[in-house]
Amino acid sequence: MTAWVLHVDMDQFLAAVEIQRHPELAGKPVVVGGRGDPTERAVVSTASYEAREFGIRSGMALKIAVRRCPEAIFLPVDFPVYEAVSAKVMQALRDFPGAVVELLGWDEAFVGIDSEDPMETAHAVRRAVFDATGLHCSVGVGDTKMRAKVATDLGKPRGVFRLTRDNWLEVMGDRPVKALWGIGSQTSKRLESHGIRTVNDLAATADDVLAAEFGPNTGPHIGRLGRGAGSAVVDDTPWIARAHGHETTYQQDLTTPDAIRAALGDLAALVEKDLRQEQRPCQRVHLKIRFAPFFTFTRVRKLPEPTYDPAVIVDTAFALYTKLADDRPVRLLGIRGEMVPPEGGYDAPRTHGRRGNP
DNA sequence: TCTGGGGTCCTAGGACCC
DNA sequence: TCTGGGGTCCTAGGACCC
Known part of the structure; x- marks a missing residue:
């Protein structure tokens, strides 16, 4: 197997x-x-x-x-409706014999499984999800998470596709690097400035070239993406949140400090609720702010001591806003409360939204 | 032609300490 | 006149994902 x-x-x-x-x-x-x-x-x-x-x-x-x-x-x-359906999907995956399930989002997950015929297993997973929910999915099969993730797009809709070391460059080589999971428009632009446009180009680029452009850690990481390499370990340890935040885009821009303070108050109340539910107080406050039209800033401040107090959170966020000394109209506000780590730290895995180098 | 709301991680550089 | 080397903590800012 x-x-x-x-x-x-x-x-x-x-x-x-x-x-x-x-x-x-x-x-x-x-x-x-x-x-x-x-x-x-x-x-x-x-x-x-x-x-x-x-x-x-x-x-x-x-x-x-x-x-x-x-x-x-x-x-x-x-x-609420999508969350309920999502739970059904994930339960169907967990019920699949031999499956280890690592959530990636509402509507996607990695499944680690031993099989002699992974394509047939993938079709069986598709059927299991459909039987449980009446909804269709696509399944990527890979020898790494990266390859499985990218393969899914090639199988869509209602299909299965396999990418392994053996066919990776044959299938992906001529595609733009942006097709890779973890390479977005900015990294793509920086690569292009070195003449690296396709997956083939990236896979053939020496690590030291990438390290010079992106740093000693991220550079080689990006090189691995090009080769489809990376972790193949599917880990079902529950995710532990680092932070909870709320943000709102206002239909009418906020134009006065009073309006901004009031809006921050609403957001802080939501954040407080999340923190209390988690039973972990806030140790750092992040303010996110978008001035009309399109300038987004984030600012962070560590609190003198961890707290749940929404008044402290609002004051901190408002102080960060004031420091920007920018009286342009505000289109979006967000507060993120970074929580104190749980007992024992974060050595439990965390995949949700992660970009980290594997 | 306009831009959600939920997240995570990485790099760089300054401040400060020994 | 020149200016260690190592470490930690903190903030600013960037990038990516669903």
């Missing part, structure tokens, strides 16, 4: 859940995002495949989406 990494990813997850409970939407362009009002400041969370044909993508402003497809159906994001 050989150990394999499967990456399971739901197809058009939010749209699929909405279509399931509103069957009359099947086959139509459906866009889930914000409060479902495309005149508001909000972005697309998920677009159905029909909506994607109009060029609508997740992360796109709803105002642009509605321009691309005026007849699309816009629906609000309904967190």
Whole structure:
């Protein structure tokens, strides 16, 4: 038996859940995002495949989406419903014989499993998820997490694809580096300035070149991404949060210090609730702020001592805002409360949202 | 043509200490 | 006139992911 990494990813997850409970939407362009009002400041969370044909993508402003497809159906994001469906998906994976499940998000997970026929196992996982939820997913099969994760996209929708050391460059070599998990637009640009555009280019680049550009740690890490290398260990240890935060984009910009302080108060109350639930006080306060139009700042301040007190959190956040000495209108505010580490630290694994070098 | 809300980790450099 | 070497803590800022 050989150990394999499967990456399971739901197809058009939010749209699929909405279509399931509103069957009359099947086959139509459906866009889930914000409060479902495309005149508001909000972005697309998920677009159905029909909506994607109009060029609508997740992360796109709803105002642009509605321009691309005026007849699309816009629906609000309904967190509790997706969370319940997500739990069913993950339970189906955990119930799969021999599976070790590591959550990556609402709608995706790594599954570690021993198999002689991983493609057949992947199809069986697809069936298990469909039987439990009535929803379709795609599955990537790999000999590392990186390869499994990238393979899933090649299998979509409702399919299975395998990437291993043997076919990695054959399949991925001519694709742009941005197709890799962990390389975004900025890293892509910096690589391009060295003439590195494709996965082949990156895989052939010496570590010391990358280290000179990105640092001794990140440089070689990026090189490993190009080769599809990396960890193959799937770890089901529960995730421990480092921080909890809340942010809001205001439909009308905030223009006075009083309005900003009041808005910070609302956010601090939400953060306090999370911290108390977690029973870990806040040790550092992060302020995130976007001035109209598009300048985003974050600022951090350590607290003299850990606290749950929302008044302290607000005062700290407001002080950070004042220090910016910028009286432009404010479009977005966020407060993140970084918690004291749990007993024993963070040696338990953590995958959610992680970019770290494996 | 406009930009969510939830996260995590990395690098650089200054302050300070021995 | 020149200016250690090692360490920790902190802030600013960047990047990426779902």
